[in-house]
Amino acid sequence: MYIVIVGAGKVGYFLAKRLADSKHTVSIIDKDRVVCEEIAKQIEALVINGDGCDPHILEEAGVARADVVAAVTGEDEDNLIICQLAKEKFHLGRTVGRVNNPDNEHTFFELGVDVPIDSTKIIAKIIEEEVSFSDFVNLMSFKRGKLSIVRVDLPKDSPIINKQVHEIHLPQDSVLVSIVRGEEVIVPKGNTVLMPGDDIIALTLVGNETQLLDLLVGKL
Amino acid sequence: MYVIIVGCGRVGSELARLLSGEGHNVVVIDRNQNSFDRLGGTFNGLTLVGNGFDLKLLKQAGIEKADAFCAVTNGDNTNLISAQVAKKIFKTPKVIARVYDPQRAHIYAALGLDIISGTVLFASMLRDKIIETRFSSYLIEARDLGVLEIEVKNSLINKTIQDINVAQELLVVAIRRLDKTIIPEPETVLKPQDVLMAVVKVDSLKKIKERFNL
Numbered sequence: 258m259y260i261v262i263v264g265a266g267k268v269g270y271f272l273a274k275r276l277a278d279s280k281h282t283v284s285i286i287d288k289d290r291v292v293c294e295e296i297a298k299q300i301e302a303l304v305i306n307g308d309g310c311d312p313h314i315l316e317e318a319g320v321a322r323a324d325v326v327a328a329v330t331g332e333d334e335d336n337l338i339i340c341q342l343a344k345e346k347f348h349l350g351r352t353v354g355r356v357n358n359p360d361n362e363h364t365f366f367e368l369g370v371d372v373p374i375d376s377t378k379i380i381a382k383i384i385e386e387e388v389s390f391s392d393f394v395n396l397m398s399f400k401r402g403k404l405s406i407v408r409v410d411l412p413k414d415s416p417i418i419n420k421q422v423h424e425i426h427l428p429q430d431s432v433l434v435s436i437v438r439g440e441e442v443i444v445p446k447g448n449t450v451l452m453p454g455d456d457i458i459a460l461t462l463v464g465n466e467t468q469l470l471d472l473l474v475g476k477l
Numbered sequence: 478m479y480v481i482i483v484g485c486g487r488v489g490s491e492l493a494r495l496l497s498g499e500g501h502n503v504v505v506i507d508r509n510q511n512s513f514d515r516l517g518g519t520f521n522g523l524t525l526v527g528n529g530f531d532l533k534l535l536k537q538a539g540i541e542k543a544d545a546f547c548a549v550t551n552g553d554n555t556n557l558i559s560a561q562v563a564k565k566i567f568k569t570p571k572v573i574a575r576v577y578d579p580q581r582a583h584i585y586a587a588l589g590l591d592i593i594s595g596t597v598l599f600a601s602m603l604r605d606k607i608i609e610t611r612f613s614s615y616l617i618e619a620r621d622l623g624v625l626e627i628e629v630k631n632s633l634i635n636k637t638i639q640d641i642n643v644a645q646e647l648l649v650v651a652i653r654r655l656d657k658t659i660i661p662e663p664e665t666v667l668k669p670q671d672v673l674m675a676v677v678k679v680d681s682l683k684k685i686k687e688r689f690n691l
């Protein structure tokens with residue numbers, strides 16, 4: 258694939274390096290001349306020193322024949338404009354834009370960025386999970402964060418210990434995917450009995466996460 | 478009218494004072510509190526510190542009841558995004574963005590945004606002042622049409638407007654006579670020292686100028 262990356266900060270740099278290492282064709286644009294010179298030495302990529310919001314620069318980077326543009330600068334308005342120019346002027350099918358301020362995520366969707374990546378929110382969420390004492394871990398989110406797979410360690414005093422799966426009233430749009438018991442992975446059936454220390458993997462709508470947690474570990 | 482202005486630089490503050498002076502409701506948004514100093518003591522509108530495309534701030538600014546939205550910060554991208562947020566998310570009836578970069582101005586104008594590019598306007602204004610006499614190409618947004626001033630003297634005296642107009646090429650739209658401006662009829666007779674304001678096709682400019690010895 259041919260990928261144009263705009264913004265060679267930490268995200269842009271590592272993205273370019275990874276993609277180039279896995280034999281994709283990469284071109285990278287950054288405003289800072291020194292940064293560009295450094296990258297040109299280290300990564301097998303076309304490096305262009307200029308403003309990625311300038312249509313001439315995008316053209317020079319070969320956006321017209323690219324498969325994807327990833328706008329990963331530190332400025333949301335720049336990332337938005339880059340994605341829009343790629344779509345409207347160069348008719349690109351797929352644009353990925355980094356959202357720096359989580360408040361702007363909605364705007365990215367509304368203004369036509371195909372894949373907004375809310376880097377701040379993602380990192381904040383991971384850190385939040387690591388520092389909280391909850392037994393509830395979000396493993397993965399889908400559908401723009403509306404649906405997630407979560408893992409819950411069943412504590413000894415959980416209200417559902419020794420109950421069978423069919424006796425539990427799961428919140429709407431939640432489903433138990435599997436139970437990890439020691440080394441064993443169990444696909445839950447109606448008559449599966451839950452034990453203390455079970456690791457429950459469940460799929461749930463993000464809005465129902467709290468209800469699911471209440472059910473599995475009891476009210477905090 | 479209820480107007481939101483994003484950017485309180487020279488243009489933004491001047492616009493805010495103008496509108497507020499005419500009795501319109503004005504809200505000005507700028508990232509920097511100090512910028513509001515430009516508004517002076519008489520400005521009686523609202524000022525808000527923050528980002529011009531922050532949805533929460535825009536709601537606070539009353540964008541849901543705004544009649545017009547104008548983005549005139551010094552950042553083209555900020556203006557373009559703010560304008561699109563106003564137009565697409567809040568459906569503000571009248572949305573205008575200032576864009577310096579002619580290329581981006583052109584692309585986004587083609588996408589249906591109302592763009593004013595000071596750069597394009599000012600450059601063509603200067604160009605006309607340097608190259609042309611009596612001709613302004615910047616008054617009309619279409620690039621193939623301009624405004625030509627013609628002074629009435631010698632052979633033009635006592636001619637009528639319909640003698641002057643050239644179908645598809647030149648149309649007299651106003652006459653400055655002494656201190657008044659007249660919208661002419663085809664039969665209006667020209668007097669010495671009248672100044673005609675005519676729209677002219679840029680392609681026909683040379684021919685028209687030769688015809689009137691300009």
